[in-house]
Every structure is written in C-alpha cells, then in structure tokens.
Amino acid sequence: xxxxxxxxxxxxxxxxxxxxxxxxxxxxxxxxxxxxxxxxxxxxxxxxxxxxxxxxxxxxxxxxxxxxxxxxxxxxxxxxxxxxxxxxxxxxxxxxxxxxxxxxxxxxxxxxxxxxxxxxxxxxxxxxxxxxxxxxxxxxxxxxxxxxxxxxxxxxxxxxxxxxxxxxxxxxxxxxxxxxxxxxxxxxxxxxxxxxxxxxxxxxxxxxxxxxxxxxxxxxxxxxxxxxxxxxxxxxxxxxxxxxxxxxxxxxxxxxxxxxxxxxxxxx
Amino acid sequence: xxxxxxxxxxxxxxxxxxxxxxxxxxxxxxxxxxxxxxxxxxxxxxxxxxxxxxxxxxxxxxxxxxxxxxxxxxxxxxxxxxxxxxxxxxxxxxxxxxxxxxxxxxxxxxxxxxxxxxxxxxxxxxxxxxxxxxxxxxxxxxxxxxxxxxxxxxxxxxxxxxxxxxxxxxxxxxxxxxxxxxxxxxxxxxxxxxxxxxxxxxxxxxxxxxxxxxxxxxxxxxxxxxxxxxxxxxxxxxxxxxxxxxxxxxxxxxxxxxxxxxxxxxxxxxxxxxxxxxxxxxxxxxxxxxxxxxx
Numbered sequence: 001x002x003x004x005x006x007x008x009x010x011x012x013x014x015x016x017x018x019x020x021x022x023x024x025x026x027x028x029x030x031x032x033x034x035x036x037x038x039x040x041x042x043x044x045x046x047x048x049x050x051x052x053x054x055x056x057x058x059x060x061x062x063x064x065x066x067x068x069x070x071x072x073x074x075x076x077x078x079x080x081x082x083x084x085x086x087x088x089x090x091x092x093x094x095x096x097x098x099x100x101x102x103x104x105x106x107x108x109x110x111x112x113x114x115x116x117x118x119x120x121x122x123x124x125x126x127x128x129x130x131x132x133x134x135x136x137x138x139x140x141x142x143x144x145x146x147x148x149x150x151x152x153x154x155x156x157x158x159x160x161x162x163x164x165x166x167x168x169x170x171x172x173x174x175x176x177x178x179x180x181x182x183x184x185x186x187x188x189x190x191x192x193x194x195x196x197x198x199x200x201x202x203x204x205x206x207x208x209x210x211x212x213x214x215x216x217x218x219x220x221x222x223x224x225x226x227x228x229x230x231x232x233x234x235x236x237x238x239x240x241x242x243x244x245x246x247x248x249x250x251x252x253x254x255x256x257x258x259x260x261x262x263x264x265x266x267x268x
Numbered sequence: 269x270x271x272x273x274x275x276x277x278x279x280x281x282x283x284x285x286x287x288x289x290x291x292x293x294x295x296x297x298x299x300x301x302x303x304x305x306x307x308x309x310x311x312x313x314x315x316x317x318x319x320x321x322x323x324x325x326x327x328x329x330x331x332x333x334x335x336x337x338x339x340x341x342x343x344x345x346x347x348x349x350x351x352x353x354x355x356x357x358x359x360x361x362x363x364x365x366x367x368x369x370x371x372x373x374x375x376x377x378x379x380x381x382x383x384x385x386x387x388x389x390x391x392x393x394x395x396x397x398x399x400x401x402x403x404x405x406x407x408x409x410x411x412x413x414x415x416x417x418x419x420x421x422x423x424x425x426x427x428x429x430x431x432x433x434x435x436x437x438x439x440x441x442x443x444x445x446x447x448x449x450x451x452x453x454x455x456x457x458x459x460x461x462x463x464x465x466x467x468x469x470x471x472x473x474x475x476x477x478x479x480x481x482x483x484x485x486x487x488x489x490x491x492x493x494x495x496x497x498x499x500x501x502x503x504x505x506x507x508x509x510x511x512x513x514x515x516x517x518x519x520x521x522x523x524x525x526x527x528x529x530x531x532x533x534x535x536x537x538x539x540x541x542x543x544x545x546x547x548x549x550x551x552x553x554x555x556x557x558x559x560x561x562x563x
Contacts, residue, residue: 009373012366013382019363020389020443023400026410030403040413083282093279101553102286108494108552109545110501112518116525116538117293123310124296146289178274207393210503214525227395231508235403243396250392258384 024247031240048241058226058242065206065223068137072144073201079145080152080201081194085186087153088160104154106147115214118143122215135217143215144205151204152197159193160186199257203250294542301535302328312532332536342520342537346544349517352431352506353499356438357446360495361488363439364446368487369480371447372454383451390444398437398508405433405509429511437505438495445494453487454480486555493552501541517541 034045052058083103087096106114122139125131132139167189171181187194209224216222230239303312304327317325336342371382389397404410407424415421427433457480465475503518510516517537525534 009366009370012363013370013374016363016367016370016443017385019440020386023397023404023440024389024392026404027396027400037408079281079285082278083285086279086282090275090279093275095283097557099282099286102290103282104553104556105290105549108497108549110498110503110518110541112501112503112521113297113538113541114293116521116534117297118289120296120300120531120535121288121293124292127310142289146285149285178271203391207395209395224393224395227399228504231395231399231402235399235406235409239399240403243393243399246393246396251388254388254391 027240028244028247031237031244033237033240036237048237049245052238052241052245055238057221058223058238061221061223061226064137064220068140068144068212068222069202069205071141072148072205073198075141075145076148076152076201077194077198080149080197081156081190083149083153084156084160084193085182088157103150105150107150111208111210112214114143114147115211118146118211119214135215136220137216139215139217140212140220140222143211144208145201147211148201148204151200152194155193155197155200156190159190163189196257199253203253297535297538297542300532301332301539302330303532303535304329304331305530305532310531311529332533333540335533336536336540341515342517345515345517345520346540348515349500349502350544352434352514352516353438353496353502356435356442356499357492357496359435360439360443360446361492364443364450364491365488367443368447368450368454371451372457379455383448386447387444394441395504397441398505401433401437401440402428402508405436428509429514431510431514433509434506434514434516437509438499438502441505442495442499446491449490449494450484450487453484457483486559490552490555490559493548493555497545497548497552500545 031048032044032046033041034047035042083099086093087100090096118139122132122135122142126133126135167185168181171185172178176184207224208222209228212222213225213228216225227239227242230236299315300312303315305311306313313327315326315328316323317327367386371379371386374382402409405427406412407426407428409428411427412421412424416424461479461483462475465479466472470478501518501521502516503522506514506516506519507522510519521534521537521541524530524537
C-alpha cells in the first residue's frame, strides 16, 4: 500500500517535470530544422541562426533589452537592498505594513495594471516638471526597477534574517560608525543575496513585454516587443532559433549563479 | 548625525520609491478614470477647470464607469477573467500538489535538485514558453502532425485558440508559484504524525485526508492566490493562445489603450480590476504576515 502511494507521487512528479520541459525541448529541436514548415523535419540545418543574426531589427531590440536589464537591475539592487535591510534590521516603525505591502504588491498584481499606472505617472511628470520627455529606454529602466526591487528586497531580507548580528554588534561596540559597519561587515555577508537579486532582476527585466509596451517611446523597442509582434503572426523558424538562444543563455547564467553560490558556501 | 535622523534618512529611500512608483501611479489611474477622452496630448481632459490659468473647480465624470456597467462586453470580460483564472488555479493545484508532495517525500539529498528542476522553466522567457506551446498545439504543429502521421485523424484538430489552450498556458506559466508554497508547508510536516496515524489504524489515504491535507491548507491558499491574482489580469496568454471568444479583461484593457487610444476608459477598467483583486490580495497579505510571524 505504502509502496503504491510512493510510486504514484513519483509518477506525478515525473509527469509534471515532463510537462514543464517537453515544450522547451521541442522548440530547441525545431530550431535546427531545415524546413520552413517548422514541424515537418527535412534535415539538420543551422540556417535560421544565420538569418537571425542578419536581422538588424532583432539585434537592435536585443541591445536595447540588455541595456535596460543591466541598468534596471543595478538600480533595483540599490533600492531593494536598502528596503531589505530596513525590514530585517529596523524592527517596528510607523507605516511598516503599508511600506511592505506597497513594495510587495507588484509581485502579484497583473502587469497591465503596473504598465498603465506607471505610464500615467511618467506623463504627469512630463507635464508638471517636463521630466523624461517623450519616454524611451530610461522610462523602461525605471518601470522595470519599480517591480524588480521587491524581489531583491525579499532575497536580501531573508539572508539578513538568517544571519546573526554578533559581527555587526561587535564592530559597532568597537566604535565603527553605522555606515562603516554596513560596508565592512553587512555588505560582504549579504553579497551572494545581492548578486542573486541582481540576476533575478536582470532576467525579469529581459523578459517583460507588457510593462515595457506601455511605458516605451516610439524609438525604444525591446526584444520581447519584437518577438511578440512576430509571434502574433504565427510560428516562425527564426523565432525558434532566438528562443533556443534565450533558453541556453538563461540556463548558462543560472549555472554560473548556482556555482557562485556553492563557492561562497564552501568558503564558509 | 543622531541615530534617529540616520534611521529616517535610510527609510526615506524606500518610502520615496513606493510613493513615486506605487501610490502616485495608482492615484493617477483613479484621477484619469474620471476624465474624458479627447484628441490632445495627453489624450484626456484636464482634471481641473481653469479660468485664466487659475483653478476654479474640478471636472470629474463617471461616464467611463457607467459604460463599464452598461455595456455587456465589459461585465462579461470581468466575469470570464475570474472564471478562467479560477479554473486554471484549480488545475494548477491538481497538478502541483502531487508534485510538491513528491518533492517533500523524496530523499533529502535529492530535494534541492528537484526544486531547481521545478523553478528552472520560470527563469526562461515567459514569451518563449508560451510560444513553445503555440508550436505544439497549432494546426500543422507537433501534436497534429503526429496524430495525422499515425492515421488517427484526417483533419487537424483545433487545439490552439481555444479556452483549453488558455487554461494550459496559465497552468504551465504559473505552476512553480503553486508548487513552491505547497512544498514549503509539506516539507515542514513532522513524519511522526503520519506514523502515529498509521499506528492508530488509519489507511494511507485516510492519513492524507485527515492529517497531511488539513495541515497543508495555508500552503494551498498561498499557492492558489499566487496563481489566481496575476492570472485574472493576464494579457499575453489569452492573446496568443486564446481565440476571439476567449474574453479576458487584460485583453480588453490592452485594446482600449493601444487600439482605441481611450486612456480614461483604460484607467477605469484598471480601477475596477483592482477592486476585483482587493479581496484576494488582502487575503494574500494576511497569509504572508502569518507565515512571517511563525518564522
């Protein structure tokens, strides 16, 4: 009886994992299909990768996306680390629940809400102060940082909560100023969490279609926007090649992150 | 600098941030939902009535909300969004629960690997994952080609652009959000509880129904909310995998904004969507706060 139950859960787990990975494998295999019909296999060919790298529109959009992802992740790390530190070390302060609720809301709220409300805010700033005229990559950077900050804050807060305060307290007892304590003791100890937060923010920014569509200007097309308008018209072999590259790059980045995490664990 | 002042200076950054990127934008959505659409830059009427530049009053109208309640399209879109999100959430629970259970009951050394395997797809591009399913489901796609090659069907089946495809897409995209909170609850459960139940004569399924399941309910609730809330406002999945009849409010909002350029009406749609989500979001915050206290 017991044996039977375990085999059922193992089967469910296996089926669930197959469900998660099979579609990605199908895309990767099809990207090497010589046929334009995508699913009818006529032979192995890397030609779609060649066509992909000859597509200026896709390359420009990819560059835009990378710039936005690097800038927004860096901004999110600064604000998110501060917020995570505040929640882990400041104890009670007035408005704590409101602040944490407002920071965490973008984690669950649908993208369309964030997209429209941030756009209206940028338009209001432009009208009132003539800031950020016309919108472009900078507004996308700010919009992305506004929702990825929450992820960084959660990771940093969790790390700080699991860390004992002895080292920080000793440094303070020895006369170190609070900012010096943060820089010399706290920051090195939470570095893996900050790095993981940056990476998560980077990947989320690279992936966002809806919010970027609302807040972008006419000259600032990101990669997901190009992919979306192409996918709307149907499945194309070039997009299969692009999807394969995206899957491989993400997996490589994650492996590096996991390896870095392991290395720091071993150091301890 | 005094300790109090320093604390305030550090607190100022997250406060400024949330005011600028959360509270102010939401207030503006409410404000502009009361404006009238017009041909101008930006395309809505001024909130304030002005005479010679001086503010003499406000010009607010509820016409946008009136339209949302009088035109059947909008009411239907809200209802069908909630329905589609709810069905997908139940399906994700039915698939995610056995998976979380399987991981929690696997050998402790294998659990981290299994967790990584469940979360890995979440890191790969959302659009790519939806796109992958389009390639599998479309006429002439992987499934139809295989079935035709086997001689099981003559005409390709209509799999893409159906409600079923939308459920599949949502379950696929949000499954990790269901599995992780469930796993967190199941993993903390003391195995001695199940042994005690067995000693007292409970069959495994009885022990599951009367011990494991009730103890995991907070995880079930957290997982369901993490799938349900974003799914209600989902745009990409119904747009790419749904048909013309798969009406969801995220799609309506997108079309009002990008096709009709009616910003005030889009804002009103957003405000009503937020109201629909107030209860689940509040519930989620409560669950989270309780989980945090237990830590």
